[in-house]
Amino acid sequence: MQLRKRRERDRTQTFLIEGHQEIKQAISAHFPLQALFFSSHSIEDPDLIDIIEKASYCGAHLVEVTPLLFTKLSYLNHPCGLLAVGEQRHLSLKDAEKEFCPSPFILVVESIEKPGNLGAILRSADAAGIDALFLCDRCTDLYNPNVVRASMGALFSVPTIELSTDEAISWLNRKGVKIAATSPQATIQYTEADFQPATAIVMGAEHFGLSTSWMGSAHLCLRIPMHGIVDSLNVSAATVLLLYEVVRQRQTRS
């Protein structure tokens, strides 16, 4: 499958979706599907037939293949029998902001490298109910099959906007959204900040952390207490902690 390569995804503006859950969620979120490949074994399972019918109704071209060929198409160790080709969607900030709540809850990630981390971050972001994910100076392709997979379909539910660091900072400042960064040098713990007002949690790349542009623009610089020998958490672990601190504060004080 050529679509495993980023260049091909960029050129065709399409991507691969594998897994029942993921394909169902893509359909629910009205992501246009160009095609759905299914193994001839799949039509023995009523759940899969339901997904195939829905995909067809939404305009996907259906392609039945032998189980052997399906195994070759699949990028999973345990193929589930369905593989879709979806069309990429590029949301503009102007469109997305119409849906934001009055005190928006934004997550910004800068130059994340590993697809597994970006996928796990999307999954946590969906669970925490953020208004939008800003993907700044992207490094990993949002439509990499491993991002789709690790997100468990959250890629389809989290409004994600790709933009430059400068554009993001300028928009957040214009809208009065507090920018909260984390740093091992910070003195205030992340549980001591006030996340009731409009907030953007900002997370940097795995090895290099946040760029100086973001560190210089942060209104809050927060510390995650570290009681062992490692000096930082994995980026997706740090992200879920910060996101759920916002959730905790907003539900207990509201």
Next chain:
Amino acid sequence: MQLRKRRERDRTQTFLIEGHQEIKQAISAHFPLQALFFSSHSIEDPDLIDIIEKASYCGAHLVEVTPLLFTKLSYLNHPCGLLAVGEQRHLSLKDAEKEFCPSPFILVVESIEKPGNLGAILRSADAAGIDALFLCDRCTDLYNPNVVRASMGALFSVPTIELSTDEAISWLNRKGVKIAATSPQATIQYTEADFQPATAIVMGAEHFGLSTSWMGSAHLCLRIPMHGIVDSLNVSAATVLLLYEVVRQRQTRS
């Protein structure tokens, strides 16, 4: 390198450690090193020379290899020039419990499948300062190179005990340690539980969650609020949330 295979690690009771940080931490934690392979380029870097000298002082057999051969030995995309062979350590509960604090803070993980998840869990466990990690009915080998790598060396600092689910439950009950499990069906949120007393946070496998033995033994069944379309967090994300809720409560109320 035969030690990339679990069978060979089990047979020889050794494992691979790659990365400056990781090797330094193994030395600090007094993990015996049998050998240290280093690229002839490494001896141009004072930091690496320091590690080589310390390893030699601790009894490691030093083996200098050409940069080309080192690249073949390494399991990283960007080899750092040092690769150690360490001896596995198997801690008994009897020995470990002597070091526990009066209200022990234990993490139990059951049958984790992905090395990356187990490594990230170790990293979070180190950061949260737990007393011990109980590895029940292990599925992924603790000494898998990807666990070592993803743990960022926390494998060497977190007292980890491998035991069966039955042994673990029986010990926790005997010591009066509260067992806290998470479940989407629970009604109490994880932030509402009282984590001051001795607590064991229990986490299940990626796909199947906790076994009925653990669910049936849990004193607390807790829910992580989910505000999106996915029905659960990644296991390492859920783990770090629970661990840091214990940290938050213990530092604010103590």
